[in-house]
Amino acid sequence: MGQSELDRIKCTCGHVNPPGTTICEACGRPLDEKSGLLNMRYEGMARRSQVAARTPIDYIWRFFASVKVAIWMIAIALIASIIGTLLPQEQFKQSSLPAEIYYPQTYGWFGEVYYRLGFHQLFYSWWFITLLLMIGISLVICSIDRAVPLYKALQKKRIPKSDQFLRRQRLFLEVTGDNETWERLHQAFQKKRYHVATDGQASLFEKGRISRWGPYINHVGLILLILAFMLRLIPGFYLDDYVWLWDGQTRAVPGTPYYVKSEGLKIDFYTETDFPDPSAFVPNHVKSYQTDLVLYKKEGDDLVEIARGPTMVNHPFEYEGLYLYQSGEQAGQLKGLKLDVFDKQTGKTLGQITLDLYDPPLQVDVGGGTTVSVLEYYPELQMKDGKPYSETTQPNRPAFILEIKGPSVPQGEKNWVIAGIDSDQLIPDARFKYKLVDFVLSNRSGLSVRIDHAIPYIYAASFIVIIGLILGFYFQHRRVWLMRMENSILIAAHTNKNWFGLKRELMQALQAARINVDPEHIEHRRKTA
Structure with missing residues (x-):
């Protein structure tokens, strides 16, 4: 016989219950020896996460089935999302600068730290996506761990045969009454739209059962919402x-x-x-x-x-x-520069060229068979160890190395063109000089x-979440049990929320059945077992 068989709990009625069960599945008798209120959250049914772990799968299941773990993961995701919105994500920065330059240059040391920690691409980082997947797994396991026992409990209407089940409810009273009182109670609850089920000397009145599924419908919606967002990862x-x-x-x-x-x-x-x-x-x-x-x-x-x-x-x-x-x-x-090509030997201008500062041409035709080639371009010229380089891709200090070739200079001549510096100062012996004529200005959008394409799925999942929230917040699962004893009638009631409303409804039914009871004697606030 396996250990799981030994852990099964046998009730005095003879029924053998699965490990972890707190209320007998057959007769409704509490399986503990305590006197506190019954925990009715899952109708006393066994949950896998509450059973002693024996295998690695059990430990993994218990980890993801923990609400505390889920809350911590959601909190971490929320905090990371807040940090990720302090500065624009890389795809939203309105600059052509590389991320490693843009963030430190624009936001200082905070931008440097922000970039180094990877927050500039937070929502596409492997760890953030992994965290979302773990939250999704937690939602699935939490839902299965609780919904399966709840489904088993609600599949059949529980009409307990043990008076201890009624006596350990939060709302309970015992009244003297005969058959006429019994019938009047039935009529009173039926008028309040309760569904009735009777088994021998016990009756169950129930309404609003669908509200118990609100949180799980909400979970399904959240899982679908995460999957909808995951669709965005598909190319x-x-x-x-x-x-x-x-x-x-x-x-x-x-x-x-x-x-x-x-x-x-x-x-x-x-x-x-x-x-x-x-x-x-x-x-x-x-x-x-x-x-x-x-x-x-x-x-x-x-x-x-x-x-x-x-x-x-x-x-x-x-x-x-x-x-x-x-x-x-x-x-x-500023988009470009217009330059005159001036021949210092002849004192004439050969023609005019336009150099785009964002996409320089490889070669420009001056006319008369003469061309100017762009050999190198530095948008923001800097020097290091005697070698030129560009600090950024923005034309803050543009510089070109140009080469002119034509009938008068078949061997070609190279020269520098640097913004703000006369080319004669750089190479005085050069034959050709490039004079700035005008700036090319343009608008940029x-x-x-x-x-x-995930938007329809996101809307559908959000609609399911809203349905779950409505069921969970605005509907209540209310149950009232009656049990005939020798000279009395036991009355107990339970709801998953709004105890004040259930107590008021119970008092109205008692008054309709001509039973006078002090409301203070109905509710018992003992500690839950």
């Missing part, structure tokens, strides 16, 4: 990215087969006519930001237009589940790129 199911577009620029939309072109950023300002009171008008107050977009799809080597339209703040451009939000704007930004 193509979820996309949250950011892209900057200059006016007139066409770029690939990250993570999609599409290309998007900006036809111009429009900034609308409030005018005096927009204010009922002209004195409240403030100049240069922005009314709206809008970028006109054209969406393309590549077919072979050609881009084919498939949609066009504006994107505004809170009014995204949408195409088949792809959303482009107006999330950033930079008006009148920041677009948030969103695809989220």
Whole structure:
């Protein structure tokens, strides 16, 4: 005989109960020798997590079935989420700087610590996703550990045959009465919409049983909610990215087969006519930001237009589940430099070149067979050990190494172009000089790129959670037991919440049955066994 068989509990009625049972499944007699109130949370049924652990699976089950463990994991996830929202996540930073430079440069030592600890990508970090999975596992095991015994207990209406079951309820009284009193009590509870079941000398009145399933429906909804969020990890199911577009620029939309072109950023300002009171008008107050977009799809080597339209703040451009939000704007930004190529020997200008500071061309045609090539580019020039390098990708101090070739210089000539420094100071003997003529200014739009096919599933799971909350908060499972003794009637009642309402309902039924009882004598607040 196995140890589990030895742990089974035999009741005086002869029924053998599983280990951990506190109330006999057959007769309802308490299986302990205590005198406190019965613990009716799971109707005295055995729970696996309460049985002594013997195998590694038992220990794992007990760990995840613990509500305290679940609360700690949820608390850790909440605290981490709060920290993760103190600074923008990497995909939401409105800067082209790498994360290792952006956070320390923008937020100082706190940004450095924030980046080093990995909070800049918190919601996609392995440990945060693992924590969410553990919370999901805990929800599943907690639900199974409690729902299975509850289902077994509620599957059959328990009409106890032991008077000790009634005497150890929180609401209990014993009254003298005959058959007429017995019938009047039945009629009184039936009028209050209780369902009645009778077995010999005992009766059960019950209503609101569905409320017991509210927390478990809520758990199912939460599990489905976690799974819905996990769907976002499937490639193509979820996309949250950011892209900057200059006016007139066409770029690939990250993570999609599409290309998007900006036809111009429009900034609308409030005018005096927009204010009922002209004195409240403030100049240069922005009314709206809008970028006109054209969406393309590549077919072979050609881009084919498939949609066009504006994107505004809170009014995204949408195409088949792809959303482009107006999330950033930079008006009148320095985009390039216009330079005259001057030949110092002839004293003539050969032509003009334009150097893009964000995407420099490899070669520019000056005219007359002469070309200028960009050999190297440093957006923010710095020197270290006599070697040039760029501190960031932002053109804060742009510098170029250019090479000019043509009929007059077949061997080519290299020269530096550094913002704010005359090229003659760098290489005085150079034949060609590059003179700054003008700046190229342009507007730039920041677009948030969103695809989220998990939204319908998130809404469905949230709806299930709401149903569970409604059942759990606004409905009560109420039961009243009657048992005939020789010269008296035992009356006991139990509810999973709102004891005041049940006590009031019990008193009304007693009055309808012409039984006068002091309300103070009904409720017993002994310690739960």
